[in-house]
Amino acid sequence: MKQNVFVYNTLTRTKEEFIPLDAPYIGMYVCGPTVYSDAHLGNARTYISFDLIFRYLTHLGYKVRYVRNITDAGHLEGDSDEGEDKISKKAKLSQLEPMEIVQMYATGFHEVMRQFNVLPPSIEPTATGHIIEQIELVKIMLDRGFAYEVDGSVYFDVEKYNSTQDYGVLSGRHLEDLLNNTRSLGGQDEKRGKLDFALWIKAKPEHLMKWPSPWSLGFPGWHLECSAMSHKYLGEQFDIHGGGLDLIPTHHTNEVAQNMACYGKNPAKYWVHTNMLTVNGQKMSKSLGNSFLPHELFSGDNNILNKGYSPMTVRFFMLQAHYRSTLDFSNDAMEASEKGFKRLMNAYTLLDGLKSSAETEIEIQPLLTRCYEALNDDFNSPVLIAELFEASRIINSVHDSKMKINEANLVELKNLMNTFVNGILGLQNEQAGTDELPQLMEFIVDLRSQAKSNRDYATSDRIRDGLQQIGFQLKDSKEGTTWSKI
Template sequence: MKQNLFVYNTLTRKKEEFKPLNAPHVGMYVCGPTVYSDAHMGNCRTYISFDLIFRYLTHLEYKVRYVRNITDAGHLEGDADEGEDKISKKAKLAKLEPMEIVQKYTVGFHEVMALLNILPPSIEPTATGHIIEQIELVKLILKSGFGYEVDGSVYFDVEKYNSTQDYGILSGRNLDDMLNNTRALGGQQEKHGKLDFALWIKAKPEHLMQWPSPWGNGFPGWHLECSAMSHKYLGDQFDIHGGGLDLIPTHHTNEIAQNVASCGKNPANYWIHTNMLTVNGQKMSKSLGNSFLPHELFSGNNHILNKAYSPMMVRFFMLQAHYRSTLDFGNEAMEASEKGFKRLMNAFSLLNELQPSGSTEVQIAPLIERCYEAMNDDFNSPVLIAELFEASRVINSVKDGKLKIDAENLDLLKSMMNTFVLDVLGLKDEQAGNDELPNVIDFIVKLRNEAKSNRDYATSDKIRDGLQKVGIQLKDGKEGTSWSKI
């Protein structure tokens, strides 16, 4: 039933069979947020995607150590070696301590992750909690000859590294192209080459976040942090390293260089990257004025979309696109996805009402097989969801008496839906737990029936139409009025 899993590896640019280094153990590192502002939609897309991967690997009975860091220092403006630390800058503007900024936005990040039903990682290390490990890593790179110190700062010598290794192995770019397309940056006069990047940065006296080191007071380079934390918790080499597509050209490229220089190994066997977000076909960005934050999407307080969407519906919408494809936000797509989500969860809610109905007219095993085929083809959640819609059709047909199912196939159907809807996709019925809803609806239906008895058809129709707008459909029949979620 559970065929071999294939994943697309950015490193080799092809799908490969997933073979863990030390099965059943799997090590996975995903670059976490820099906590100087609210979590953005790109964060949500990336971490929903890796939550899907984490959940599915766990379902396949792998013992996954999932490490996702918190960057709370060292990430400078422009993602380079110049400018102010993003967290320090925010702290100065707000007249707060940097760790107050870190605390506020880390808590906010966790709240958004919880709303989207994203499981916490196994370990969530912070950059500031691993300064010693980062200093030791710089020492190793200096010892290998690929690092050099200039006036309290330490840089990585990219051209020297590229003379023995392929610096662009992940991005597929060659060094000459990178050199020609690199603009001069501040502090360039200190560097041996234009592509050299900081491992340790000398701190100016006014810099709020700095630590003592063999090279003087300073702070770590952003790229160094992830190398040190992944190495501490997952070793020289592990199975999966992930993040957004935008991290490939510099951050992940530099991580590989640091690891090879320090221990001779590419840190991960499989590099997995999520694609970008667009809005009505345009890249989502603050500069274009078409971006919105998760809470603005959940509340409807944005100028892009016509209405608010619940966190579970947003999760479902994101999973309807493959993690390697562009995800486009637009009113039509969101509204269609909302209808699909309600249809799926409505069918799921009917499962416990179904009873065996004699000799089966449907075989569930092939449907389950196709669900595994979808997930084993590079975690293809859109195809999986299509198969779950087919399962929903079966559920509704059995419920309406149009299709017969025996006990064995009914058990398989229930197991399949619980496995793939709840455990793998991580969806949940947002009405679940609201035990009073059926009683409330029944009371409203009773009021409508009284209105009909009194020939107050205007009120009767108003109640029916109002319920339909909030996702409750009434059906009048010989045995009275029944209702269901749309």
């Protein structure tokens, strides 16, 4: 059935119906990591959010070309045109080649994405693999008068551009306000305006990563990279451009300016942004000493939380918050999510063992409709998860013989859970990895039954209580004893 999807567009600050430029094809570009250090949780939150969007649009039958880049050069310290290249600096400190740093942290990033069950993008281009395309964009902007060269470096002329276009169209800020709030920095003397940004930077002799260009031996500006790669693989305009909220004021604003200067078009029809992370209500940051990496969250090796949490628990925790809302890490929130995730997965594992009856007391179609309605409303995963807990309640009631369901509705229920839990939310049952578990539990249940038959109630109770402590619940009934995960 056709679904009408609505998405919040940062560009218009409204929720709009999602109408692809060239259905059934969709182009989606998301700014990827700069691989000079370990992937952080902000990265993970953004890519899990867009994984949900990618999965859902694909489920609806769209052919999605998802491009997520790797920045392996040109991203300077402080996200500005000053300072050293982040990757070059790390390479010098580690006494390694820059590409060794890139390989090390790109591999680590991919491993974190694998642990979170994030699907790989359709294309994962690198900045260093697209130097020629970036040089060509600079030539276009120079030819059209939106850029100027000074001693081998090329800058974008923001004030000239703003005379014909709105430079702050994405951020919602006026040029005058931006100019008033921008302080002059050392080394900016060669720029005409305080807001001008580098398209190509002449490399100093000690700079490790540099390429020949018509202007100098140098390297591309950070903002230029995404414009070049999105244009190459998705064209002058595509459907969705995504990233974290922190990219709007500078990086994404400059991408819009570059594309408008080159092609007269905003690169994306819909701009989608994820919100920030907090810890106990405070913004997560290294300077506050409250940040931790994914592997520190998994292991519990951090000073913030009481214990570690599995990758699927963390994914579930992130999806319990809407991607546009602040996500707050706390002990209470993580523990609640862990319990909720186990409850959902326990119900999921009971599905295959459910038995249908001739009668039914359940209609699955209304529940299915509400699941779609949740995702159609700006990919509202928290509402979807609430509906899946309703599905879990039905599963548990059927399993406990408190509710009847016929074969047709049981098939619908199984399809619903498989589609939304595993296929779209991307949640996997971490406890269900061993094929031997059912046989093992049957053996234990049988031992307990023998103990009860021998009137050895102390052993029977010890088995029941011990299983409960490690997350398994036994239920006795006239038909026998059944088990489930808590």
